[in-house]
Amino acid sequence: MVIKVLISVDMEGIAGIVHPAETTPERYDYERGRRLMTAAANAVVEGVIDTEPAAEVLVADSHGPYRNILPEDLDRRARLIRGKPRELGMLAGLQAGAQVVMFVGYHARAGASGVLAHTIADAILDVRINGRSHGEIGINTLLAGSCGASVVLASGDDAACEEFSALVPGGIIVPVKRGLGQHAADSLHPQEANDRLRQSAGQAIRRHGEHRPVAVPRQLGIEVDLHQPRSADLAALIPGIARTGRTVTFTAEDMTAAYGMLQLLALLTHIGP
The missing domain is CATH 3.40.50.10780 (Dipeptide transport protein)
Structure with a gap:
């Protein structure tokens, strides 16, 4: 093989x-x-x-x-x-x-x-998964x-x-x-x-x-702490995301979906020119 x-x-x-x-x-x-x-x-x-x-x-x-x-x-x-x-x-x-x-x-x-x-x-600032x-x-x-x-x-x-x-x-x-x-x-x-x-x-x-692949929970709750309030403002425009202060949260059915959302957040909330 x-x-x-x-x-x-x-x-x-x-x-x-x-x-x-x-x-x-x-x-x-x-x-x-x-x-x-x-x-x-x-x-x-x-x-x-x-x-x-x-x-x-x-x-x-x-x-x-x-x-x-x-x-x-x-x-x-x-x-x-x-x-x-x-x-x-x-x-x-x-x-x-x-x-x-x-x-x-x-x-x-x-x-x-x-x-x-x-x-x-x-x-x-931080990403928390479950x-x-x-x-x-x-x-x-x-x-x-x-x-x-x-x-x-x-x-x-x-x-x-x-x-x-x-x-x-x-x-x-x-x-x-x-x-x-x-x-x-x-x-x-x-x-x-x-x-x-x-x-x-x-x-x-x-x-x-x-080695074996690490085990991944079936249900994923994601919390993301953002650097700037404006970043949270932008993130909150995405359907499925909730906001509390500078922290945004969402749920995902698997890591592929969670990863895609994290990539989107990083691009949307980019600091700099």
Whole structure:
């Protein structure tokens, strides 16, 4: 049986990256950030295919505009999903039947003590699913589980790795830096980090049969705390959303529906030009 692997790559959790100038298009250090992100993605692709040569590998560019990885520099054995908006956002590719998911370059949730910590967008202060606070790691892990896929690896700073381990006990973590603040870290050299990613991706593939998709409740109650009252004003215009102050709530019949609504909220309530 051919293993289908989805590698979702964010940027804030890449080794060496600590500041929005490195993650934001048109900022002075963004091109360096793109190169570091692409190299990290390649390390994981190599680890997967070196271990399982027949694996089908999809790489989902999952940061900001979803147009960061340099297509011409990505390992040619992988297919690249890029651009937004798109169905399933950071996990686009699950629709193609991916059974194994890896999170690369992920960050901790909003309010956590982690490098460039946030949840989906600056306009969002917190997301709670059935009362439990989740960042992108938790939201995406639940989405993968609802689609029958197992998340087997996560890399990022120490806070992101701890967040993942709390959700997926036994999942492989690759901490590539230790957070010293929102814009500061003690980081591995990128080449050292990529060596560890390559080795860990191979290990995750060898052990993937030990993992099962996380269980997802049948009924989902979602609460989203927003940064600005105006954002809540806009969100309240969406049918099915209720508002109390800066918190908006809705129910969803499954994680796919919940995820789509969260993507819409993030786009609708975007802070900035």
